[in-house]
Amino acid sequence: MIITRSPLRISLGGGGTDLPSYYREHGGFLVAGALDKYVYLTLHRTFVPDLIVKYSKLERVPTAAQLEHPIIREAFALLGMDGRSLELTSMADIPGGTGLGSSGSFTTALLKVLHAANKHLISPAELAEQACHIEIDKLGEPIGKQDQYIAAIGGITAFTFHQDGRVEYRPVKITEETLFNLEDNLLLFFTGYSRSASAILKDQNDKSKQNNQAMLDHLHFTKDLGHQSLAALESSNLDEFARLMDVHWQRKKSRSTGMSNARINEWYDYARAHGALGGKLIGAGGGGFLMFYAADKTRLRHAMREKGLQEVRFRFDFEGTKVVTQN
Template structure:
């Protein structure tokens, strides 16, 4: 049996500029952090000759080509795994469709398990790029490269997306005090809405390709916010970082009509009036998690509980995608 895990993530600035439709023309930049909430993949040998895939559905098939789950099918093909005695199961600490990059985490964890089975050594950057190849190229999803890279690499990391497709990354130079203050004062609350990011990202993708000036101006501004957020984090100025989160959210809402709704806007405003210095919706929008930087954690937690929102407490993950068990 092989068990792998990949961390989920939160975006800290510049999100949305990692889509090829934008960075191939202008270059992208963002800061993201992996968190200690995971997607797990187990690989087990079946007794009978069949391929079993367990996720929200159960598949029992005779060949790789017969697998319905597109990522599983393409990952098996990419890694050259044709063993007809294989069982793959996925589990997650937090369900998909909640804005924490679960698809990228799923793909990197799956590829890591299959490469481990094949006894292939693979670097985090190679793992991320293979995951991007599956999701963006083979399956044509209108998504960016952030989720796959931060899942594979982990940490609090700055990413530069070059026009030629290269991705450069480095750990953010954050002091220990800033790291702990950031962990203690960033609070995640589940809105209760799960959604597919595809529709919102497809709108951004299509408008970027059409050189829609409003969309491009929004993304240019968002990229600049990413640079400013990195400077605030590395300078230890977390109040400025919180302010930039708020600016980012106000601009992000203008990107698409599906980005927010009346409930999310109400919860956000209530949080800002009750202990939050800044915040935003994590992920493509439309649901998932609201993240706030708190000036008064106790007041903010009480306010969000009053509104019926569930908090998910987290720490940062600095290991990225890894094998957690093998025998």
């Protein structure tokens, strides 16, 4: 049996500028952090000729080409595997559709387990590019490259997306004390809403392709916030980092009515009044997790508990997508 895991992620500044429709014309930049919350894939050989795949559904097919699940079908095709006599199962610490990049984490964990089955070593960057190729090029999803890259690489990482498609990345130069403060004072709360990122990102993608000036101005502004967020983290100015999160969120939710709703706005305002210096909704918008940087984390926890929101505590993951077990 082979088991792989791939971390989920949070965006720390500049999110949205990683879509090809934007960076191919203007270049993109963002900062992201990998979490110690994971998507897991297990693969083992069976004594039946079919391929058995277990996710939210169960599929049993003669070959991988007949799978309904598009990402799994394309991953087997990319590696030239028919899947016969294999059983593949996926699990996750947190469900999909919650803004933590689960699709990119799933795809990188899947490719990693298939490469491991073939006894093939693959670099994190190559793994990320293969995952992007499947999701963006083969399946046409209107998404960016952030999720696949941060899942494959891990850590707290700054990414530059070049117009020619190249992705440069480096670890954020953060002190140990700042890292501990960031982990202690960044709080995640589940809103109870799940949504499809593709539907929300399609609007951004379409408008970017049409050179919609309002959308381009928003993304230019967001990219600049990404650079400012990096500077705040590297200078250990976490109060400024929190302020920039709030600026980003206020700008983002003004862009589209689908970004938020009355309840999310109420929770956000309540958090700001009860110990949060700044925050935002993680991911494309519309649901998922609210993230806050707390000046008073105990007060904020109590306030969000009063509102019925469940907290997910986390630390950052610095290993990226990896093989956990192979025997």
